[in-house]
Amino acid sequence: MTNISENPFVSSYNLNMYGTHDDAVFFHRIQTRDYLPALDEGIRQARENIAAIKKNPAPPNFENTIVALESASELQELVTGVYFNLFSAEASAEHQALAKDISPKNAAFANEVNLDADLFARVKVVYDNMEKSNLNTEQKRLVDKYYKMFIRNGALLSSEKKDQLRKIDQELSLLSPKFSENVLNATNAFEMWITDEKDLAGLPDSAKEAAAFEAERKEKKGQWLFTLQIPSYLPFMQYADSAELRKKMWIAYGSKAYKDQYDNQEIIKKTVQLKQDRAKLLGFATHADYVLEERMAEKPATVWAFLEKLLGPSKKAAEKDLEELKEFKKSLSGSSDLNPWDVAYYSEKLKEKKFHFNEEELRPYFKLENVVQGAFEHARKLYGLTFKKMTDIPVYHPDVTAYEIREEGTNKFMGLFYTDFFPRETKKGGAWMTTYRDQGLWMNEVRGPHVSIVCNFTKPTPTKPSLLTYDEVTTLFHEFGHALHGMLSQCTYRTLSGTNVYWDFVELPSQIMENWVKEKEGLDLFAKHFETNEPIPADLVEKIKKANQFQAGMASLRQLNFGLMDMTWHTADASTIQDVNAFELKATERTRLFPYIEGTNSSCSFSHIFAGGYSAGYYSYKWAEVLDADAFEFFKEKGLFNKEVATAFKNNILSRGGTEHPMALYKKFRGREPDPNALLRRDGLL
DSSP states (O other): OOOGGGSHHHHHHHHOOOSSSTTSOOGGGOOGGGHHHHHHHHHHHHHHHHHHHHHOOSOOOIIIIIIHHHTTTHHHHHHHHHHHHHHHHSOOHHHHHTHHHHHHHHHHHHHHHHTOHHHHHHHHHHHHTGGGSOOOHHHHHHHHHHHHHHHHTTTTSOHHHHHHHHHHHHHHHHHHHHHHHHHHHHHHHOOEEEOOGGGGTTOOHHHHHHHHHHHHHTTOTTSEEEOSSHHHHHHHHHHOOOHHHHHHHHHHHHTTTSSSTTOOHHHHHHHHHHHHHHHHHTTOSSHHHHHHTTSSSOSHHHHHHHHHHHHHHHHHHHHHHHHHHHHHHHHHHSOOOOOGGGHHHHHHHHHHHHHSOOHHHHGGGOBHHHHHHHHHHHHHHHHOEEEEEESSSOOSSTTEEEEEEEETTTOOEEEEEEEEOSOOTTSOSSOEEEEEEOSEEETTEEEOOEEEEEOOOOOOOSSSOOBOOHHHHHHHHHHHHHHHHHHTOOOSOGGGSTTOSOTTTTTHHHHHHHGGGGSHHHHTTTOBOTTTOOBOOHHHHHHHHHHTTTTHHHHHHHHHHHHHHHHHHTTSOGGGOOOHHHHHHHHTTTTOSSOOOTTOOSGGGOHHHHTSSOTTTTTHHHHHHHHHHHHHHHHHHHOTTOHHHHHHHIIIIITTTTSSOHHHHHHHHHSSOOOTTHHHHHHTOO
16 A cells, blocks of 8 residues: 555544544454554654654643643554554464564654653653642643653663663564464464363363364364363363373463473573663663562562562462362372372362362353343443443454443443453463553543453353353453453543553452452342353352352462562573573472473463563562452442442542552542451451
8 A cells, every 4th residue: 555645544543533433443444564554654743743842942841742742643552552452362473473563663763752852851841840830630640750751761871871772672672572472373383182082071061062163163073172272271171080181281381482483481581681781771770670660569679578478378378278189189089199280170179079069050150241241230330331332333353342331321422342252363362451542632632442351261152152160250350340440531641541550550440340250249240040041049159259268378379479480580680591491490489389390381471571561560460459358348348339439449549540649549549558468368368
């Protein structure tokens, strides 16, 4: 396409038809070939806008410098946002390959802006005069954010060091998407074909039917296909009687992108070294010191102390959980020998014995469509939001559904919401929330957000709808909590809106939503049998509640294992790391419950820290669990759908984004700082 005005990003962008959903992303028109020309045009426009800011003869002020910068690169942000969202959710090989061009272009442009001395000089004038200006809290926060962004990206460096920073950022821009691509390819590369039905012993019908459906899809009717996608992998590990096949699956899952054709070891070493070099260039001792400067925790010592505080009780409880599991296995088989690939299998059986139910009994009550409507009903009862399915909004895959969000009572348009629930070979594993546009100033108006959640749930089969596991229900509510944080944002500037908060605060709105599916009052809104429409029995809900603390020690230790591993990677001297696996084993020696199994490695597929935003930040999940446990105690005390508490949570947390320090927002909601023992109380670890 030679005429840039015909590029769908540019032509649709220039239509400027806004108001309801007229400005939805035009997925149906975008071809892979459109991204690079649109990105080049976006960067050209941004450069023009930035040149105008610098040439402005008026003295620098909030409007002509900070707000002008906030709006300078909208087309570039749009193209980049759509590209990288689809890189994770719907990426052909052709789409993936573009990352090697798009990432360096974006990195170079970011450096061009962040290292522009004239531009920084204007920002500094506004920053230095901030207290004398008539700015509100949000505006001051935005000035502070931009000033720190320039400093943290090299504005004060010498020209020689700026060149070093540019080189580092160029290299890092290529490593992250490559890591992600390798994990996806390694996941897709493994297939376990079963031809003898005897090998399916123990598996529930739902798992067998899904595996037969996958095999038929690949033109091998009469066989069964199991993969490393969680809806396939997890039921196999929980129910398959064959220890040999469980071992095969477990080792395949635990060795993704390690010592295979998609090996990530060199990428890890290079990434960690470059992040360390970058931090030192900017005056920080380690990458963790750099990251934590803008977190609630503030410094590595705080994170280490926090993780250590949880490690003692978690390890003790986990060892007790493991001993119970070994004794249980001995009662069944005469041997207490337990391997890592036995844990999910015997845990499921032990849970069934202790609480008189298994996960499969719950599935019929969790038809995906009902669970989605249940999440919507929670949003209505708590926060006054309504959702309407839209068929005229373009989507990027037939599995995706689009909704219009409105405010109950006023019918005010709040934004758009996309859901994408099923695994496919073009989508990375896991679950996440993202936005195609954050709420706030866009095209000279404050506009609503376009929010999306992407998951990998159990697919429907020819005979059954998608029936979720309880874990999948929890995951859906978790991601929907992030989505609510985006949807309910009432900020002026996108940089501070929605989930643009400190990363050890961002998991509070998501994790608190998980609590409602542990309560009968929450489950009663949607948990109905997919065939009879009977509500979930009260005794089954009671069993779920009792089982909530089951193996809480092992679950907590697992999260601490990842948190400690992450912190060790990002505080160590990278130049001393020769062997990725030896380093990981040393970092996790206190959190391991089993001897190391040769050929496995977690770091090589740890996308959160090497291809996501969680480097030196994985502790955030446990940190935010303390906040969510404490916050939910307030709801339980006043009532699960208490309007007063829900409104306080909406007005002080969900709608405020990063417009104030997270602790200030939390104290406005709760009236005090969080009680650190709330999490240990909830998990029964005190």
